Structures are given as C-alpha cells and as structure tokens.
Amino acid sequence: MSHPTLFFYPRPRVDIAPVPAVSHAGAVLLTDAIHATGLASSLREVLAPWTKPLAEHHAAKILLDLAMTLAVGGEVTRDTDLLRCEPDLFGDVASTPTISRMITTLAEDTPAVIEAISQARRTARERAWTLAGAHSPAAGVSAKNPLVVDLDATLINVHSEKEQAAPTFKRGFGYHPLCAFLDHGSEGTGEPLAIHLRPGNAGSNTAADHIAVTRQALAQLPAGLLARGGRGSKKILIRTDGAGGTKDFMGWLTRQRLAYSVGFTLPASTPDLLKRLDEAEAWTPAYDTETDGIRDGAWVAELTGLLDLAAWPAGMRVIVRKELPHPG
Numbered sequence: 315m316s317h318p319t320l321f322f323y324p325r326p327r328v329d330i331a332p333v334p335a336v337s338h339a340g341a342v343l344l345t346d347a348i349h350a351t352g353l354a355s356s357l358r359e360v361l362a363p364w365t366k367p368l369a370e371h372h373a374a375k376i377l378l379d380l381a382m383t384l385a386v387g388g389e390v391t392r393d394t395d396l397l398r399c400e401p402d403l404f405g406d407v408a409s410t411p412t413i414s415r416m417i418t419t420l421a422e423d424t425p426a427v428i429e430a431i432s433q434a435r436r437t438a439r440e441r442a443w444t445l446a447g448a449h450s451p452a453a454g455v456s457a458k459n460p461l462v463v464d465l466d467a468t469l470i471n472v473h474s475e476k477e478q479a480a481p482t483f484k485r486g487f488g489y490h491p492l493c494a495f496l497d498h499g500s501e502g503t504g505e506p507l508a509i510h511l512r513p514g515n516a517g518s519n520t521a522a523d524h525i526a527v528t529r530q531a532l533a534q535l536p537a538g539l540l541a542r543g544g545r546g547s548k549k550i551l552i553r554t555d556g557a558g559g560t561k562d563f564m565g566w567l568t569r570q571r572l573a574y575s576v577g578f579t580l581p582a583s584t585p586d587l588l589k590r591l592d593e594a595e596a597w598t599p600a601y602d603t604e605t606d607g608i609r610d611g612a613w614v615a616e617l618t619g620l621l622d623l624a625a626w627p628a629g630m631r632v633i634v635r636k637e638l639p640h641p642g
Contacts, residue, residue, distance in 0.1 A: 347442075451505070468491060492524070552567055554577065612636070
C-alpha cells in the first residue's frame with residue numbers, strides 16, 4: 315500500500331465483508347487516476363516554491379482536493395466537507411481557512427503558478443496517453459486523421475461584484491472564458507486542454523485571445539505531435555465557430571502550419587452567389603461524420619472562386635452547406 319502522506323490519497327481496498335458503505339466510493343476512479351498518471355507527484359514538485367517546508371498541507375494536495383470537490387458535486391470552497399467526512403478515501407483535507415490562505419498565496423504569483431500547474435498537467439497527460447497505448451488520442455494520428463481541438467467561449471454568470479466580473483453581451487454579468495477541448499469523437503466526452511480566463515465584456519472576435527488559448531492548448535500536447543520549436547503540425551486541426559474567423563487568427567494558424575476549420579461570415583451578396591452555385595449545379599451531397607454515409611437533405615459546395623479573398627491567408631477555401639429545415 316502506498317503511503318498516503320507521500321501520494322496524498324489512500325489506496326482503499328475492496329472488501330465484501332459486511333462493512334458500512336463508503337460515500338463517494340466512485341471517486342476512487344479519480345484518486346487512482348491521480349496515482350497512475352503521477353499528477354500528485356508532478357504537482358508536488360512544481361508547487362514546492364509556494365509551500366512552506368514544514369506545512370502540514372501541501373499546495374498540490376489543496377488544489378487536488380478542490381478539483382475533487384467539484385467532481386463529487388461541490389460548488390464552493392467550504393464544500394470540501396464532502397471530502398473530510400471520508401478520510402479513508404481522501405486522506406487529510408485542509409480546513410477552509412487554510413485553503414483560503416493557500417489560494418491567496420498562489421494568487422499573488424498567478425502567472426508563474428498557472429505555468430507550473432500547466433507543466434504538471436502536461437506531464438500527467440503524456441503519462442496517461444502512454445498508458446492508453448493503442449487507445450491513446452495520439453494513436454494513428456495523421457494529416458488525414460488529425461487531432462481536433464475545439465475552441466469556444468462560454469458565459470459564466472455571477473451574482474456579486476467579483477474580481478474582473480463585467481456585463482456580458484447577453485445582458486448578464488460575470489465572465490467570458492475561452493476554452494480549448496480535445497474532441498474524442500462520438501465515443502468520447504472530450505478532454506479539456508486550456509481555459510483562457512476573461513472578463514464578461516471580453517470580445518467574441520478577439521484574435522489575440524484565440525491565439526493565446528491555442529498556444530496554451532498546444533503546450534498541453536505531447537511533444538511528438540509538434541514540429542521543432544513547438545510549432546504546430548497538420549496532424550492537429552483547430553476548429554471554432556465564426557468568432558475565430560478573423561484575418562489575424564487565421565493568418566497565425568497558417569504560419570503555424572496548423573490545419574483549421576473555422577466559421578466564416580458570408581458577404582451581403584450571398585443570395586446572388588448561391589444562385590450562381592445553383593445555376594452551375596455545383597452542389598454535392600454532404601456526408602454525415604458519424605456514419606460516413608450521405609446525410610439526407612444536405613449539400614455542400616465550394617464558394618472560394620466567387621469571393622475576393624486577397625486579404626485572407628493563401629490557400630484558404632470557403633465551403634458552404636445548405637440543408638432542409640429541421641422539423642419544428
């Protein structure tokens with residue numbers, strides 16, 4: 315049995331004897347994943363500068379406990395009580411005041427702390443993908459079968475004057491983070507790579523933010539997927555909606571040699587362009603990505619030659635789709 319003070323979480327055993335039930339027993343899957351990927355040891359190493367030598371609670375354990383609290387249904391710091399009631403499963407959990415003091419300490423050096431945490435996450439992810447073997451997201455990746463990284467923003471509403479909270483474009487109040495998730499297809503739930511924190515009034519078409527979150531996402535991928543110098547690869551496809559359809563962002567993607575599929579705002583003359591496509595009989599049946607078969611009532615066509623794309627990256631193509639209205 316591993317020593318809990320070294321690896322943070324005990325390693326409980328399964329017993330069929332008549333014993334009291336253990337709450338949140340399913341969290342063993344998470345604590346086992348922490349052990350298997352070495353996340354605890356990686357965080358312990360990188361967060362050592364922010365933990366006092368004789369501290370009873372390491373910064374790494376506190377952060378892992380906060381993440382575990384969210385996983386088992388908690389919403390605020392004091393919900394770590396959910397873990398304290400099961401010390402045989404979650405080990406020694408710091409008090410709420412201790413957690414608050416540690417968060418304050420880490421927040422005083424935010425950029426360095428975030429970089430340290432990102433480094434530990436990348437190390438653990440690389441270990442997890444190695445253990446997955448043929449089931450790894452990187453297995454069989456190629457330019458024709460790339461890793462797909464989805465970028466999308468979300469709104470988080472808050473109900474008080476929290477730091478950097480601001481009015482949102484949907485007349486709410488809170489935050490507008492930009493997220494990067496690795497798409498595992500219809501058989502997976504996706505994998506969070508990076509979240510770029512932004513105030514609620516952050517713009518939707520901000521190229522600098524899209525570039526920043528893409529850099530953070532690429533930094534989470536195993537080094538073998540990237541070219542020398544950390545540049546991108548055609549084995550990686552960046553996918554986002556029209557918010558990412560800016561000349562600056564798409565120009566950066568091109569210079570980084572990344573494949574992309576980005577929403578594109580069509581010009582006001584689109585109805586006339588579509589008539590020309592109809593006259594040229596340019597539409598072909600669309601395919602369903604889940605079944606690899608033809609999608610009923612859907613067609614695609616290339617609009618590239620009918621548009622002035624001189625200001626956009628060379629080689630960019632514009633594909634349009636039309637589809638019969640869905641019932642209702």
